[in-house]
Amino acid sequence: MKEMPAIECEKLVLSMELMGRRISITAKEIDLESAKRMITDILKANNIFLMGAGRSGLVAKAFAMRLMQLGFSVFVVGESTTPAVREDDVVIAISGSGETRSISDLGRIAKEIGSCLVTVTSNSDSTLGKLSDTVMIIPGRNRNDMGGYLERHMRGEYTQLSPLGTSFEVASLVFLDAMIAEMISITGASEADLKSRHTILE
Amino acid sequence: MKEMPAIECEKLVLSMELMGRRISITAKEIDLESAKRMITDILKANNIFLMGAGRSGLVAKAFAMRLMQLGFSVFVVGESTTPAVREDDVVIAISGSGETRSISDLGRIAKEIGSCLVTVTSNSDSTLGKLSDTVMIIPGRNRNDMGGYLERHMRGEYTQLSPLGTSFEVASLVFLDAMIAEMISITGASEADLKSRHTILE
Amino acid sequence: MKEMPAIECEKLVLSMELMGRRISITAKEIDLESAKRMITDILKANNIFLMGAGRSGLVAKAFAMRLMQLGFSVFVVGESTTPAVREDDVVIAISGSGETRSISDLGRIAKEIGSCLVTVTSNSDSTLGKLSDTVMIIPGRNRNDMGGYLERHMRGEYTQLSPLGTSFEVASLVFLDAMIAEMISITGASEADLKSRHTILE
Amino acid sequence: MKEMPAIECEKLVLSMELMGRRISITAKEIDLESAKRMITDILKANNIFLMGAGRSGLVAKAFAMRLMQLGFSVFVVGESTTPAVREDDVVIAISGSGETRSISDLGRIAKEIGSCLVTVTSNSDSTLGKLSDTVMIIPGRNRNDMGGYLERHMRGEYTQLSPLGTSFEVASLVFLDAMIAEMISITGASEADLKSRHTILE
Numbered sequence: 001m002k003e004m005p006a007i008e009c010e011k012l013v014l015s016m017e018l019m020g021r022r023i024s025i026t027a028k029e030i031d032l033e034s035a036k037r038m039i040t041d042i043l044k045a046n047n048i049f050l051m052g053a054g055r056s057g058l059v060a061k062a063f064a065m066r067l068m069q070l071g072f073s074v075f076v077v078g079e080s081t082t083p084a085v086r087e088d089d090v091v092i093a094i095s096g097s098g099e100t101r102s103i104s105d106l107g108r109i110a111k112e113i114g115s116c117l118v119t120v121t122s123n124s125d126s127t128l129g130k131l132s133d134t135v136m137i138i139p140g141r142n143r144n145d146m147g148g149y150l151e152r153h154m155r156g157e158y159t160q161l162s163p164l165g166t167s168f169e170v171a172s173l174v175f176l177d178a179m180i181a182e183m184i185s186i187t188g189a190s191e192a193d194l195k196s197r198h199t200i201l202e
Numbered sequence: 203m204k205e206m207p208a209i210e211c212e213k214l215v216l217s218m219e220l221m222g223r224r225i226s227i228t229a230k231e232i233d234l235e236s237a238k239r240m241i242t243d244i245l246k247a248n249n250i251f252l253m254g255a256g257r258s259g260l261v262a263k264a265f266a267m268r269l270m271q272l273g274f275s276v277f278v279v280g281e282s283t284t285p286a287v288r289e290d291d292v293v294i295a296i297s298g299s300g301e302t303r304s305i306s307d308l309g310r311i312a313k314e315i316g317s318c319l320v321t322v323t324s325n326s327d328s329t330l331g332k333l334s335d336t337v338m339i340i341p342g343r344n345r346n347d348m349g350g351y352l353e354r355h356m357r358g359e360y361t362q363l364s365p366l367g368t369s370f371e372v373a374s375l376v377f378l379d380a381m382i383a384e385m386i387s388i389t390g391a392s393e394a395d396l397k398s399r400h401t402i403l404e
Numbered sequence: 405m406k407e408m409p410a411i412e413c414e415k416l417v418l419s420m421e422l423m424g425r426r427i428s429i430t431a432k433e434i435d436l437e438s439a440k441r442m443i444t445d446i447l448k449a450n451n452i453f454l455m456g457a458g459r460s461g462l463v464a465k466a467f468a469m470r471l472m473q474l475g476f477s478v479f480v481v482g483e484s485t486t487p488a489v490r491e492d493d494v495v496i497a498i499s500g501s502g503e504t505r506s507i508s509d510l511g512r513i514a515k516e517i518g519s520c521l522v523t524v525t526s527n528s529d530s531t532l533g534k535l536s537d538t539v540m541i542i543p544g545r546n547r548n549d550m551g552g553y554l555e556r557h558m559r560g561e562y563t564q565l566s567p568l569g570t571s572f573e574v575a576s577l578v579f580l581d582a583m584i585a586e587m588i589s590i591t592g593a594s595e596a597d598l599k600s601r602h603t604i605l606e
Numbered sequence: 607m608k609e610m611p612a613i614e615c616e617k618l619v620l621s622m623e624l625m626g627r628r629i630s631i632t633a634k635e636i637d638l639e640s641a642k643r644m645i646t647d648i649l650k651a652n653n654i655f656l657m658g659a660g661r662s663g664l665v666a667k668a669f670a671m672r673l674m675q676l677g678f679s680v681f682v683v684g685e686s687t688t689p690a691v692r693e694d695d696v697v698i699a700i701s702g703s704g705e706t707r708s709i710s711d712l713g714r715i716a717k718e719i720g721s722c723l724v725t726v727t728s729n730s731d732s733t734l735g736k737l738s739d740t741v742m743i744i745p746g747r748n749r750n751d752m753g754g755y756l757e758r759h760m761r762g763e764y765t766q767l768s769p770l771g772t773s774f775e776v777a778s779l780v781f782l783d784a785m786i787a788e789m790i791s792i793t794g795a796s797e798a799d800l801k802s803r804h805t806i807l808e
Contacts, residue, residue, distance in 0.1 A: 007241050009234045011387040015380035016229035024222030032211045039209050051605065053404040055267055058260040061484040062371070065257055068485040069366075077605045078684070079483045080465040081472040084604050091605070102404060102708050106605045113604065159393040160386045164271075164400070166379050169264070173375065177368050178217035184362045185213040191361040198366070200488050200517065201455065201481045201495070201510045202255040202304060253807065263686040270687040279807045280482070281685045282667040283674040286806050293807070304506050308807045315806065402690050402719065403657065403683045403697070403712045411645050413638045415791040419784035420633035428626030436615045443613050457808040459671055462664045466775070469661055473770075506808060563797040564790045568675075568804070570783050573668070577779065581772050582621035588766045589617040595765040602770070606659040606708060 015161040019170055022162075026139065026171045027178075037134045038092075039183065041116050042072070045090035049110075051077035052094035053103055055169045060094045063176040069194040070183060077106060087114040095119065096140055096168035098126025107131045120176070122168050138175055141167035217363040221372055224364075228341065228373045229380075239336045240294075241385065243318050244274070247292035251312075253279035254296035255305055257371045262296045265378040271396040272385060279308060289316040297321065298342055298370035300328025309333045322378070324370050340377055343369035419565045423574055426566075430543065430575050431582075441538045442496075443587065445520050446476070449494035453514075455481035456498035457507055459573045464498045467580040473598040474587060481510060491518040499523065500544055500572035502530025511535050524580070526572050542579055545571035621767040625776055628768075632745060632777045633784075643740045644698075645789065647722050648678070651696035655716075657683035658700035659709055661775045666700045669782040675800040676789060683712060693720040701725065702746055702774035704732025713737050726782070728774050744781055747773035 042048060048067060052060035060076060067074040075082040077091075085091060091110040095103050098121040107128050110117050119132040122140040129135045141162045184194075244250060250269060254262035262278060269276040277284040279293075287293060293312040297305050300323040309330050312319050321334040324342040331337045343364045386396075446452060452471060456464035464480060471478040479486040481495075489495060495514040499507050502525040511532050514521050523536040526544040533539045545566045588598075648654060654673060658666035666682060673680040681688040683697075691697060697716040701709050704727040713734050716723050725738040728746040735741045747768045790800075 007238045007384070007388065009237055009384055012234070012237055012380045012384040013229055013232070015383035016225060016232070016376055019376045019379070020222050020224075020226030020229055022222075023218060023225060027215055027218035027222055030215070030218070032214070035211055035214055036209045049605065054401065055264050058264050062257050062260050064484045066365075068487055074485050076484045077603075079485070080468045080480045081478050081483070082603050082605075083472055083601050100404065101711065105707065105711070109604060161383045162379070163268075163382065163386065163393050163396055166382075170372070170376055170379065174218055174221045174372055177221070177364070177372065178214045180365065180368075181217035181363045182209070182211055182214040184365065186209065191365050194365050197487050199256065199481075199486050200513060201453065201486075202302065251807065266686045270689055276687050278686045279805075281687070282670045282682045283680050283685070284805050284807070285674055285803050303509065307505065307509070311806060399689050401683075401688050402715060403655065403688070411642045411788070411792065413641055413788055416638070416641055416784045416788040417633055417636070419787035420629060420636070420780055423780045423783070424626050424628075424630030424633055426626075427622060427629060431619055431622035431626055434619070434622070436618070439615055439618055440613045458805065459668050462668050466661050466664050470769075504808070565787045566783070567672075567786065567790065567797045567800050570786075574776070574780055574783065578622055578625045578776055581625070581768070581776065582618045584769065584772075585621035585767045586613070586615055586618040588769065590613065595769050598769050603660065606706065 011161060018161055019167070022141070022167055022171060023174050026175065029139070030175065031137060034134060034136045035179065038118055038136050039179065039186070041090045041118050041134055042183070045116065046073070046086065046088040048072055048074040049077055049082070049085055049089060049091045050074065050094070051091065051103055051106055053100045055165060056094040056096060056100070056172070059169055059173045059176065060092070062173060066177070066180045066194070069197045070180065070187065070189055071193070071197065085110055085113055085115050090116040090118060093117065093119045093128055093132075094172055095128055096122050096165045098123040098128040104128045104131070120172055138168060138172045140165065213363060220363055221369070224343070224369055224373060225376050228377065231341070232377065233339060236336060236338045237381065240320050240338050241381065241388070243292045243320050243336055244385070247318065248275070248288065248290040250274055250276040251279055251284070251287055251291060251293045252276065252296070253293065253305055253308055255302045257367060258296040258298060258302070258374070261371055261375045261378065262294070264375055268379070268382045268396070271399045272382065272389065272391055273395070273399065287312055287315055287317050292318040292320060295319065295321045295330055295334075296374060297330055298324050298367045300325040300330040306330045306333070322374055340370060340374045342367065415565060422565055423571070426545070426571055426575060427578050430579065433543070434579065435541060438538060438540045439583065442522050442540050443583065443590070445494045445522050445538055446587070449520065450477070450490065450492040451487075452476055452478040453481055453486070453489055453493060453495045454478065454498070455495065455507055455510055457504045459569060460498040460500060460504070460576070463573055463577045463580065464496070466577055470581070470584045470598070473601045474584065474591065474593055475597070475601065489514055489517055489519050494520040494522060497521065497523045497532055497536075498576055499532055500526050500569045502527040502532040508532050508535070524576055542572060542576045544569065617767060624767055625773070628747070628773055628777060629780050632781065635745070636781065637743060640740060640742045641785065644724050644742050645785065645792070647696045647724050647740055648789070651722065652679070652692065652694040653689075654678055654680040655683055655688070655691055655695060655697045656680065656700070657697065657709055657712055659706045661771060662700040662702060662706070662778070665775055665779045665782065666698070668779060672783070672786045672800070675803045676786065676793065676795055677799070677803065691716055691719055691721050696722040696724060699723065699725045699734055699738075700778055701734055702728050702771045704729040704734040710734045710737070726778055744774060744778045746771065
């Protein structure tokens, strides 16, 4: 058995507080005009396709599950029964950098077909951002907008409290779940409606 | 083209604020003794197995990716190259209700083999909770602990702002990411270390 | 660098010959009445659900892809956007033993809902076999029906030439692809029709 | 209830016979020198990575499962815990055309890293074929080598009996399973050894 270090959980608490704060700030600063365009793109589409790589791909799947439960015709790129994309479909890419090679390649194909491309990203100036009909900005980690908070509380590096794409991934998930709340309101769906479509065989 | 409803995005903002608040509260109330036990279970294990159904399964995968980047030997139940579980392994289940049938069946098998079982759940009194060596409680949505906030701000139902398991799923993801922050601190890993193990072929 | 053994590839060739023979025998012995019932179950269904564990799960996905390309509404159990099963759906299980715990549990749930259950298996007398409306027998490896072939050619054990479920898995895949050929003929689809639905974003 | 057409299952039997014949022919014509090189590439590698799109991706996973059961350190590109590829690893691509865009992009990255690239394909003259250290040719459907058989037996089109990549996919799976048989012989593994590593949590 390996020797166990003393565990204080100071970083654990700090990291959660930081993320709570990050989400509260994002709630205030989110661009509602882009969000409205994104909802319109979804409501207008015949089929909805979600795509992302790595942890952003998991966020894409989590959103796709709720859209299915809301009654939309929705598919995840790379799953077995995902059909061909067509002109009247919307393709939604999740990519913090907007530069993930495989995803931007697929974005280009989607545009060539003539479908609507939406990208959820931290970087509007990216390859995917420039290709897209609608760009939804979700900021990644950002030392500046943490104000005095980080200075007062941080012992250790921000990069260690929220490594790599963590901030973007969590904030995107929360944003997309909030899009579901908005669409529940628009469509008049109840929780029971969602539950009735929830997979039984799991 | 379908007729588009007026979109106000009031619910969108409210839902994000609610989740920011939920995470901040969870950061304060999380049981650090259980978290320390869970970290110890992970550090002691030979191999780590993650499992969950639906959106909880996606949270399990997101945690597994970061553990791999930290250099652990980690597998997701159901993926192609996941080997047999053994006595000196830890199996981590993610289940809000603690009652997901397929996951609790697998939890029982893990215990029969003699491996360590950890469950991240809202419900310690559940089938999985009772089976587990370590139970890590992550509260789901909870009207009460929102205090005056919900009364002042809510127009519409809480269940529509955070439907089904949404609160548990997001709070679990943030908690598990915070566990990574703590383990980065314990192991002295840098963000560059994580990046060096990040998959290149994606 | 590890030292390399001499490689003769005798077993490689023998194993392929054995499988070619296994498939030719299965083509002759397959029960066409069950196959017709299975096609009828599929054509009558509103939605088609495929399920299987491990390599049988991969066979299930391969069949699901072709059914999608043929224009059917088809889902794989466990994928992100798979909805709830209903009474007028068919659930198709792939399980050599017919005893895979998670799959037989799901088969029981499917029957409780009132949907049609089809099992592709080597074992009609199994839990899944007994539960099912239609049982489609695909024999696994079978020393006897290889006749003099094995005696003349085998050096080494049959179990090593076709380990575990290999014979069943390959024969099932070939059988299900042949079902697609039959349904192409029934529906009058062309290869171009399949190609037009083949995923573009891959 | 939809009206049911008369089902004769003539195409079903013909398609299976065709595939049995295809596999028997492939067993005779397979290039054993390439197969030996591929086995050597696998035995020399530190880690083995499998990749493929669509049904070829399923064949990649089926091979990866057996390699894991044989005790190799093996990963599927795109699964959650797949780490970074390194110089002393082998990357195995499955692609009938050898031109699948996402897979050939990944093949190029693998070569830039300096790892060994093996491609299983029908087309040695393809992008992937030209990039690869070892090219393993598995012929796709081929009207000519069916000899008098097709003329005597075919009613209907070959493309409908074995649509799109079906012939390549099945023949690749059988070939890779036969590689496992050869490696069982080389490593002296028994079926019990494979079973002991077979996933228990499924």
